[in-house]
Amino acid sequence: MDPIDLSRHLFALRSSGYTRVEACVAGDWLNELNALSGRALAAVRAALARGEKLHGTYASEESLACRCLYVWGEAAMRLIDLPAVHAIAGAMMGSYRLWDLSLLASMPTQAKHSEEALAWHRDKAPVDTRSAPPPYLWFFVCLDATTAENGATWFVPGSHHCELPPDLRDPGAVQRAFPTATQLLGNAGDLLVIDPTALHSVGANRADHPRRLVNIAVSTEATPPLLDHWAIAGPDLQPRATPTQQRMLRCGLPGLERTWTVLPPGWVTA
Numbered sequence: 010m011d012p013i014d015l016s017r018h019l020f021a022l023r024s025s026g027y028t029r030v031e032a033c034v035a036g037d038w039l040n041e042l043n044a045l046s047g048r049a050l051a052a053v054r055a056a057l058a059r060g061e062k063l064h065g066t067y068a069s070e071e072s073l074a075c076r077c078l079y080v081w082g083e084a085a086m087r088l089i090d091l092p093a094v095h096a097i098a099g100a101m102m103g104s105y106r107l108w109d110l111s112l113l114a115s116m117p118t119q120a121k122h123s124e125e126a127l128a129w130h131r132d133k134a135p136v137d138t139r140s141a142p143p144p145y146l147w148f149f150v151c152l153d154a155t156t157a158e159n160g161a162t163w164f165v166p167g168s169h170h171c172e173l174p175p176d177l178r179d180p181g182a183v184q185r186a187f188p189t190a191t192q193l194l195g196n197a198g199d200l201l202v203i204d205p206t207a208l209h210s211v212g213a214n215r216a217d218h219p220r221r222l223v224n225i226a227v228s229t230e231a232t233p234p235l236l237d238h239w240a241i242a243g244p245d246l247q248p249r250a251t252p253t254q255q256r257m258l259r260c261g262l263p264g265l266e267r268t269w270t271v272l273p274p275g276w277v278t279a
């Protein structure tokens with residue numbers, strides 16, 4: 010990434026808690042991501058229909074998610090090498106690795122969305138990023154354009170710096186929008202980068218199509234990843250992993266889960 014552009018994005022992320030890098034993924038790569046996301050979502054739906062619970066993952070009819078997306082195809086694995094992710098995460102965090110690679114799908118509904126699905130939340134507790142790197146950054150690759158109509162993520166700029174006053178301690182119970190909340194709009198292929206300690210929420214999808222993001226979720230080396238991704242990559246992906254993918258997926262910490270609820274049929278973990 011051009012150094013001036015990198016500085017602009019770092020400033021935006023540090024001051025506002027988010028930024029948008031245009032056109033990071035396009036053409037066949039984007040088409041392949043769309044195709045593998047369809048397969049992953051179909052498998053998640055089938056698992057939910059069988060009554061399975063997605064391990065460590067919120068899911069409802071309006072919000073579906075699939076973890077460990079790299080097992081669904083090469084196009085997803087390639088996202089782990091995305092240069093903009095490494096330029097920004099390297100400058101913000103120093104050493105980092107993959108926390109998870111997830112597909113997030115907000116499904117359309119003309120009915121009233123549940124309060125739970127649209128609740129304001131922080132994914133992680135805020136830290137003082139003046140003296141410490143952010144422990145997590147979420148890099149959302151837009152598979153679809155994110156619009157007001159299809160429920161682009163709502164975000165309160167700068168809220169990663171601030172504790173909430175006592176009357177707002179349960180932001181999910183706050184039905185009203187925060188006065189400065191803004192929706193993160195982008196085109197298919199753009200990268201929306203957020204500090205997930207900021208207040209944010211899924212928007213109501215009133216369009217006729219799902220709004221899908223792939224979250225390249227990154228955490229500092231001092232922060233455990235969600236799962237043992239190297240074990241889940243298994244004998245199929247391990248020998249083909251690039252040096253960067255190896256560094257992002259490997260983690261020596263004991264006790265991490267070595268599988269996830271939904272993997273492709275016949276997938277072998279290590």
Ligand SMILES: O=C(O)CCC(=O)C(=O)O
Binds near residue numbers: 132160161222
């Ligand atoms: O899907 C979205 O719009 C945002 C996802 C979200 O709220 C989250 O990752 O915590």
